[in-house]
Amino acid sequence: MITPSREPRPEPGTPAGGRGVVSLAGPARAGHGGRMTSFVLPHEVHGSGAHKVFAVHGWFADRSAYATVLPDLDRASFSYALVDLRGYGEARDATGSYTTAEAAVDLVEPADRLGWERFSVLGHSMGGAVAQRLPAVAPHRLRRIAEVSPVPDRLDPTRSPNPHVSFGDGPHVCLGAHFARLQLRLLYEEVLRVLPGPPSPAGPAGRLVSNFVNGVKSLPLRLA
Template sequence: MTSFSLPHELHGDGAHKVFAVHGWFADRSAYAAVLPDLDRTEFTYALVDMRGYGAAKDAVGAYTTNEAALDLVELADRLGWERFSVVGHSMGGAVGQRLLAVAPHRLRRLVGVSPVPASGLALPPEQWELFADAAHQPANRRAIIDVTTGGRRPDAWLDRMVARSLAVSDQKAFRAWLDSWAGEDFHTRVEGSPIPALAVAGALDPALSADLLRGTWMTWYPRAELHELPSAGHYSMDETPLELIRVVEDFLRADSTDGTDGTEGAEGTEGAESSGRVSEGERA
C-alpha cells in the first residue's frame, strides 16, 4: 500500500523549519496574503493541503485532526525535518495541538492563529446546524465568515472567501472535518506540554476569542502566550497580515534566543515514545 504524502509548497531556505496548516474554510492558499513578507532567510515554510483540500481534495481519509498530525510527521520525515515548528489556523490549530501528543519531541514551537482548543468547540444546536449545513450551503459559509470577522468586511471580500472555500474543499470531507475539530476532546493528552505555545486571537472574532483561549490554551500549556490583534477577526492572515507576521515570527525567533528549544520535560508528555517519533497508540 502506497503511503499518502501531503501536497505542499516550500518557501525560504532558513534553518528553522515551519509547517503552515490551514483551517476549515481553505487550503494552503489561506496563507497567500502573508507569503510576500515572510522571513525566508531564517525560516523555511512548508504550506500544506490537508486531506479533502486543494491538491489533496480527492484524497480519501478519516478527516480527523489525529490523522492530519500523523500526515505531518510523515511529511517531515520525507523532507528530512527532524524538528520543526507548526503554525495552524483555526482547525489547523487543533492539528498542531495533536502533534503535542503524537510527536512532542519533534516540535520546537507551536502557534495557533484563532486556534480551536484541544477540547473541541461546543456549539448550541442552532449553531451546529449552521456549521453542518455549510458543507452544501454557500450562504452558511458566508454567514459564518461574516460573524467571525465582526460583520465589518466588504461584501466582495466575503463573496471571494466563500468562492475560494467552495473551490478548494471537498463537500464530504468538509463535513467530516467538523465532527473532528469541533467534537473531539483530547486536551487531557496534551495538558502540561512544555512546548512553547502562542495563541493569536482576533478581537473581532466572537467564536475563538481571547477569553476562550485564556480558559483553555493558557491553562493547559505552562509556556503559553496569548496575543490579541485588535483589528482582526478570525482570518488575520487576510485581515491584518503584517501584524500577524510580526507577532508569529518574533515568537518563533525566540526559540534561538531564550536558551531553550522546547524539549525540556517533553519525556513526560502522554502518548509519546522516548524517541520522539509517532507513538503507536496514536495510529489507531
C-alpha cells in the same frame, strides 16, 4: 472531524531556487486492516532558513490561505512548508478519516520527505487543532506551536468562566466569511442564468478603503 472541501485551488508558483516554491505529494500508505495511516500531504516550501515551520490552513480553506503573507516571510531565518490537508486543495480526493489526529500524523510524512528532523507548526483555526495533536504524535521533533484562533475540541457555550480572546479584524477569517462567499456565488450564478448575455464593465471598480479589509466595493456593469 475535518469537513472536506471540493473547491478548486489556484496552482502553486513556479520553482525559484531555495527562495521559491517546491510542490510535492505522495501516495497514502495502508496500515493494519487496510486503513489509511499516513499520506504525504501536497505542500510547497518557501525559504531556506534553519528553523523549519509547517503552516496548516483552517476549515474550508487550503494552503493558498497563506498567499497574502508570503511576501512578508523571513525566508533567510525560516523555511516554511504550506500544506493541503486531506480533503482540501490538491489533496481533496485523498481518502481518510478527516480527523485532526490523522492530520497530525500526516504532517510527519512531509517532514521526513523534506529531511526536517525538528520543526515548528503554525496552525490557523482548524489547523490550530491539528497543531495541538502534534505533541502526542512527535514530541521529540516539535520545536514550537503557534496557533491563530484555534478551534477547541468541543463547543461548549455554557462554559464558565469563558475568557475568550478573539480577533475583531485583521487576517483572521471565520466560517461565516466562507458562507457569505457561497451565498454571493449562488446569487450571481442565478442572476447570470436570466440575463440575455454576460455583462461587461461600464466603468472602473471602486475599491474598499480600509486598513483591514481589501476588496471591490462597487463595479458598474453594462447588461447585454
